[in-house]
Amino acid sequence: MDQDGGPEQRRRPSAWRFGVPVVCLLAGLLLAATHGVSGGDEIRRSDAPRLVDLVRESQQSVDRLTAQRDGLVNQIDTHHGGSPGADAALTAIQNRNARLAADAGLDPIRGPGLVVTLTDAQRDAHGRFPRDATPDDLVVHQQDIQGVLNALWNGGAEGIQMQDQRIIGTSAPRCVGNTLLLNGRTYSPPYVITAVGDPAKMQAALAAEPSVTIYKQYVVRFGLGYSEEPRASVDIVGHTEPVRMQFAKPAGPIGY
Incomplete structure (x- = not known):
């Protein structure tokens, strides 16, 4: 009953009368914002190509x-x-x-020849290296290999193969740590060099090569490996990789 004692009871206003318009207003704002961001396109469309x-x-x-x-x-x-x-x-x-x-080394050849092998020093029976040796004294270096190659060419070698590759005019063996880099491939010792030619002449050229003489002294002193093996017949592969030639250019006018 009210204060006036009337039989009619007052009703409290429902919350939905205010909540529904507010929700509708917020939904409209959200749709408008979504449309503005997407530019009218699908907002869930994948950017990945089909x-x-x-x-x-x-x-x-x-x-x-x-x-x-x-x-x-x-x-x-x-x-x-x-x-x-x-x-x-x-x-x-x-x-x-x-x-x-054939002259460029692209064809395989066969004939009498010489096989030269170089390898790093090995430990003795007690598992030790010479006490006064440094790490550089115990490994084959680039200059050692180059000295053997030069001597073989000087001794009349018709063709030379190192490991499984033919040595041609553009071949350049390079030492990388304790491995050898040749035409993009790396090799570990022992390094086997095979040459076709007169074995006696090539051995004489090796004996006369100063760098090979020094290497042989290290063989005796520090235990590096070295051997020469004449053979009645050896096979040498041909160079199979593409040959890329580079030509020298004069630095200035050529005088006559």
Whole structure:
């Protein structure tokens, strides 16, 4: 009952009368903000390309490169076959390359030869190295290998192979730590050098090479390994890697 004693009871205002408009207003603001951020696009769309799109792009790239390749092949065929003497000139160049391949070391050879082996020092029966040896005294160095190679060439070697690679004009053995780097591949000792030629002449050249003489002194003093083995026949592989030539350029005017 109210204070006036009336039979009608007052009703308290419901919270939904104010809450629903507020929720609707907030939802509208959220939708408006989302639309502004996405620019009208799907906000859950993945940025990752679809597989079908990747396949289509790859196919287009293949088609484009294929057309480019066909065009280059056509240009080569046109240049080579564009004149009556083109085929003859190309054949002459190929024949000349074949004649020079042997001198360049590209062809394998066989004949009497010499096998030289160099290796690092080994420990004695007690597992020790000489007391006064330094680490540099116990390993084969680049200059040791280069000295053997130079002596073999001076002794008339027709071809030289080191490990499993042919030594040509552009070969440059390099020591990296206690390993050897040759044409991009690394090797560990023992280092085996095989040469085709007159064994007696090559051994005489090795005996006359100063750097080899010094190395032999280290063999006696610190236990480095060295051996020469003449053979009636040895096989030497041909150089199979691409030959990249670099030409020297004059630094200034050439006087006569």
